[in-house]
Amino acid sequence: MNAYLVEGARGYALVDAGLHTAEAEAVLRAGLADARIDLADVRRVFVTHLHPDHLGMAGTLERAGAEVVMHRPEIAAARRVWAADRDEVDATYAHFERHGMPRSVNEGMREAWVEMGRRVDKVAPRPIDDGDELDLGGRATRVAWTPGHTDYHAVLVDAREAVLFAGDHVLPRITSNVGLYPRSRDDPLGDFLASLRKVRDLPVRRVLPAHGEPFDDLPGRVDQILAHHDARLAATVDALGDAERDAYTVARTLFPVLRSAHEERFALAETLAHLRHLERAGRVVEIDGAPARWRVVRS
Template sequence: MTSSVDGDPVPPTTYDHGGGVRSLRVPIPDNPLGHTLVYVVDTDRGPVLVDTGWDDPASWDALTAGLTACGTSVTELYGVVVTHHHPDHHGLSGAVREASGAWIAMHAADGAIVRRTRSTRPARWYAYMTDKLVAAGAPEEHVAPLRTARRRAFPGLSPALPDREIEPGELLDLPGRRLRAIWTPGHTPGHVCLHLEETHPDRLPGHGRLFSGDHLLPGITPHIGLYEDPDDATVTDPLGDYLASLERVGRLSAAEILPAHQYAFTDAPSRVRELLAHHEDRLAGLRELLAEPLTPWQLAERMEWNRPWEQIPYGSRNIAVSEAEAHLRRLVKLGHAEAVTGSEPVTYVAV
């Protein structure tokens, strides 16, 4: 059932996708995405959640009310499968486990980030962020608040530790269901999509349904940034990982995609082609910008975002610089850009 505000329809907070799968809209406070779609999958041992939503009282209320509307409750949950560690997906997992005894499953790469997040002192994070931004060429007026900030904990720095590791390709422990884990790194190192290898309830053409998390969304390109261990000097290529993961998902030819944001959709191969073309165009555009040497910060300033650079909030600028660095790494790996020898902070130029 839908309601309306000023005549505009409001989507229902719960939706039955058929075949023992429902979704709940769990709000994300102060975020333009609005909400996370948390999925409830019936199993022979009780309901299992795909993601849980943001750790916030209003989000918890929405989650528990949604479960009640689905004819169950948080205490009856059997397990939680986390697509990735971000707080709008994993935030309420600990509270769910405490209320129900449900297990929490996550890919090992994101589990490592959770452990690192829990064990690293806030002062270490401030120092690491400061060093990264200075190396990226951020101006002193942007870095200064980090140098002088009170070394308090950030929200979400105590995420729940998972009980189980998700192995790529495995059928998960959902009695009576066939849910296979597909490792799709890029948005995070341990992001997983979940392929429900069952006939679509409406018999749509294709192969089952795919819970796609943030990997494949109908109208949004997910953020591709850097998630690195401050004590590990390994140079990663998250954009390359993401593009390869996209192609892997496209080959599944799922009948329907059930994403974590926006709405369910069909024709995944077409959406995959759109995203691959988007990133190809973006990389080509960045090569043009790199006709002159630029730091990652300068590149981020010149990149196209959903608003002008001067209107991007402080925290979002840090995310934008991380994304610029991910694109630079891809260009360097492809042989389309290189670091300028002796530059400090390091600048990059197209080749």
């Protein structure tokens, strides 16, 4: 996972903060020390989205004196996801069960979620809105809402330097997970495809992703990801065939190799995002039941 240190005429800022483990904190401190910077020299941290590998260490930086900034509705979502009451975990458990996930796979989720929450600092970010300007140590950037990977994921565009801080929105080698969860926006994959098109033609010469190496060809990479999801949508229709199937069965067809319960949950959420997108396009219907089933609409 990459956190980017931004040096401007008026000091230092970070984009994303990394999971809070002892090891990651040591890496961050060593990286800053190499650049002869103290943790307390980081004046501002922008967090692209609520995932633990991005938000995790933000509170540590906040306590060292940085202002943590996040897209306003993503702050509320983060509070819900990392809340102590486990409401979000329970809703997700019920959601996966409704879509055919076996109990043996679903069961471990609570512990894994709680365990992950321990690696996310408590933090009180300053909210910022889509389109607002954000100063990073003297460099002007603009916040752009890019829903899909999470509902309120946001990127930063530095128009002057033609740089995009992409978070998990556009990654060079892997495609970001886009899942349907119980409190997701209506069509997360539709959101994701639209926000890929939204960033495609930005005047950007350098993309700084949160995972993998920086790259230059933003439109080329966006086109690959759009093509990938077209193919996955077609494969989803094929996996249903002429039968009524639950989403878990479809996920096992689309993702034949899954190495852990964790991967199975991501695969199911991703499959559900594709099914929901097809449903909104009128190409499949969901049939209520235990589990819910899906069927292709034949014209």
